[in-house]
Amino acid sequence: MNTTLPSARRWLPLVFLSLPSLACQPEEGRDVSTRPGPGSGSGGGASVIVDGNELTPLPARIRRLTNAEYNASVQALLGTSATPADDFPPDARQHGFTVNEAQRVDPVLARALDGSAQALAQEARPEFPRLAPCADTASGGEACAASFIESFATRAYRRPLTDEDRTSLLTLYRAGAEGATYEDGIELLIRGILQSPGFLYLTEIGDGSPGPIVSLTPSEIAASLSYIITGGPPDDALIQAAADGLLDTPEGREAEARRLFATEAGRARTVRVVREWLGIDRITATSKDANVYPEFAGARDAMARETDAFVREVLATTPGGVEDLLGSPWTVVDAHLAGLYGLGGEGRVDSPDRIGLLNQGAFLSVHAHAHETAPVLRGVALLRRVACFDIELPTNLSLQIVPPVPDPTKTTRERFSIHAQDPGCANCHRLIDPLGFSFEHFDGMGVYREREGDAPVDSTMTITLGKDFDGSYADSNELAAALATSEAVRECFARQLFRSAAGEGQNSKPYEDSFQVLWSALPPDAQGVLVENLITYAKSPLFSLRGAP
Structure with a gap:
């Protein structure tokens, strides 16, 4: 068994993200229109009119997974109980929360990510018959690798693969398997995928439609909803809901959000939000x-x-x-x-x-x-x-x-x-x-x-x-x-919950103020309730729309 893969260990491609183009459609059941704003940079300060209120969606962006999200993601992908990110450098924080736009991959973290990916890939080798089955690795290894790429990388990237993804990943497999074994090629694939931007970053860049406002793709909506509520990647039910178009509507997102909040992962993520809120x-x-x-x-x-x-x-x-x-x-x-x-x-x-x-x-x-x-x-x-x-x-x-x-x-x-x-x-x-x-x-x-x-x-x-x-x-x-029992504290709590989910950081006030407009329409007995605040955000156009990149 070749565990060092000398011919390929220094060549781990960056699998850049690309997304399918989907038509931008207003959400059903709401009066939604858009207008360009005076801002500059990503998002351009564009606003959206929702039920007569002018609101500012977050800008299109990508953000790195937090350490806790990384652990949850590798556990879901590989079936491991390992928590390698516990040994990573601490997350950057904005407003006290770890979900934010300030997360970066510096040289120290890059080395930790490489070490983690290598250890996880090696640990997974006994599971290859389950993860990457192949009846004939001698003559059919490449076909098996292509099948593994389709299933594993799609889950890792939380979106459909592009032809460019498939080509670069198959090339990586060949680099690992050449002069070695099918298992060596799969190991290098896993190692590369776990260090790729497609895995390490969540995208909120939309469907590429023209205009100042873009809709997130169904895959982006599913991923954002899952990480906000459970701190981990979408489960099969949420992926299917996205594929069926159920997340295109406020009602569909609300139904899935309530289901996710009831899971153990949802409860654990809620505890984490409260702990981060108060430090x-x-x-x-x-x-x-x-x-x-x-x-x-x-x-x-x-x-x-x-x-x-x-x-x-x-x-x-x-x-x-x-x-x-x-x-x-x-x-x-x-x-x-x-x-x-x-x-x-x-x-x-x-x-x-x-x-x-x-x-x-x-x-x-x-x-x-x-x-x-x-x-x-x-x-x-x-x-x-x-x-x-x-x-x-x-x-x-x-x-x-x-x-x-x-x-x-x-x-x-x-x-x-x-x-x-x-x-x-x-x-x-x-x-x-x-x-x-x-x-x-x-x-x-x-x-x-x-x-x-x-x-x-x-x-x-x-x-x-x-x-x-x-x-x-x-x-x-x-x-x-x-x-x-303070109304001022209830309002602050809602603002903090939005910060914990939106992760926009120090320049978040326009987006927070837009959420507060939606929050103020909640019944008074729901305004201080954690779950209801986050569901209000998830079902709103502020969740599914972004200022164009």
Whole structure:
């Protein structure tokens, strides 16, 4: 068996994407028209009129799979349980989300992708009788390879193959099989396909129709819908729905979206979105000073499991809205975490002093320092992630960050109150710090405390943001209860969910504002519900149309 393939290992072609041309048709059941816009670049700023509202679709583009999407994709293709992307460089983030246009393949990632593809292809060799069956490899190997290319590469690229695809992939097979074996050729094929743009990138470039707006192809719609909801490639049912034209209509996309949300992959992806929204997906990479928080290392994984179990329970037993995520007076813990929290029992237990995700260990630990609490980090997390209130970075304002001087005779709140005395800091910190101070009853790993050193903890605060949750609160529990029922927070939650799905990055406001028009038409009791927000996007023309490339 030749596992190094010396004659071909340096020649892995780029299988460039091309898409069939399909007629651009308005969606059934809606009043949709287009008009060119004043913008420039991809998409040209073109708008679409939907039921009398002028909306701006995302620009045509391609984006790289995230690490989690890569894992899900190779698992679906090869039937492996491997998670090679866990060892890749971390994903770039925009607005805190890993699905975004900033993902690139730099030299470090390129080497990791090559190593992953080589290992996966070699691991798959025992499965070749299933993946690439061939009764007569001596005389019929090339015909078998062509059949394998048609089935495997079509699934890998998530679209029909072009003649150019077939030719380049068959050439790659020949390079691997020449002077070797059929299996060597298939191995090199898999290795090449797993490094090709067709596999690594999702396309949203449309059907090539003229005009300022293009429709995504059925294959693009299926792929986008699947990755947004399940974090992985389309299953057979979704592929068939695309082939049957069912995804051309809002009703068809909604039906498939609801089906996908009900799958295990859909639930897992939903948990990931919530974790990224609040930044708590970083809990497993968070570390603490063992001299200050000796119990953290043993509790960290339990905190991650708590978040996962809590979100899943919210989805299973409540409408699944931001009110439930931020305001539920219960949690789901194991015995170890229950002991740290001072709760009676394990599993789903009442936690009236720890309302919702914001008062759980994962959020409190991630948004804290290694050796102490961090009112600024916790306050900024609420402002940006929960209230969609932008705060400038000090470096953008030419301000030098000077942490408060350590002083064991003062509480953290007393030390950080110095911000209010500095004219250069006060404008921002009068908004940030009160929110952070509300969490001071929880230490840097989220354990409740009444005292810090010899002094009592003061978690009272008053916030004035011009939002409907402005007011005075005794602590983070009271604040969380107010945030959970806030209309401003519901609107921000919808904006964040759109960001998690659209992945447009730092220049996304025109597209977010267009989605908010659709969101505002939802019944009030659905506006804060995660699934309903994403389905509203999926069934809208904003999902299936793009500004022309």
